[in-house]
Amino acid sequence: MKKRAFTLIELLVVIAIIALLLSIIVPSLRKAKEAAWNVICRNNLKHYGLAGMMYTNENGGMFPNAWGSIFKSVDPARYCQWHDQSRNPIRRPELAGSLWPFLGEQDKSHLCPLFDRFARQSHVCTNNIPVEPVFGYSMNGLLGGFELSGATQYSHVLRVRTSEIKSPSSILFFGEENPWVNSSRYIATLNDNALCGTPAHPSTAGAWTKDPLTMVSSENPNGTKYGDCLASFHKTTFEKKDDGESNVVFVDGHVDMAKWDNTYRLSLWTKTMPTLHR
């Protein structure tokens, strides 16, 4: 029997069918991949929550200073530390923070795969340091210390104890930050280990007692801008990366999702500013 080759029409039909199948399969594969990345991110934060609990247990219930929790900030380049592999604490153990012994030295538990992808696609470094993300999580700055303008971060510590947190299941311990800056939402440069969800800079007099309802949100676009806010790249697309949600771990260790405009409400555990220790 004579072998018959495919005709051009047959070949085109086969190609069209394959293209149609791919158009059906590819988006669902992308969704499956993102769901898997979300699981990795939630596990990372679970790990952070446990490390935080172990730290406070071994330190008389005291929270670590947010600025030095994951790894030590070195001014003035601390804003780049999250994407500067030359300052990765695995390579530079002297930069490891106070939580590091509890977090372990596994590179990947410090990075959400989605953060990594979005950072490489959208972050432009003004210091020309290659964008190779090291970590994407930050600690609630209102628990563990904050910066006063012109001061060295380490010399200012909020000595807050776990016993002072009245509802540990509703107060943020660690969360994600965006690797890009949205000037309409943030007044601070992101990813310096400390997430300061304030309606005004914490060094501003009265910032701690301001009504959280006066902060900027989707319902109140003219409100006060955040100091920092939670990430917005989960459960959305790259084109709408400012509009999604992110993962957070609370002081009690449970992981959930939160929207960026809830940052201050989830961070604020006290109505009066605790004593600042130098």
Ligand SMILES: [Zn+2]
């Ligand atoms: Zn940079």
Ligand SMILES: [Zn+2]
């Ligand atoms: Zn994530």
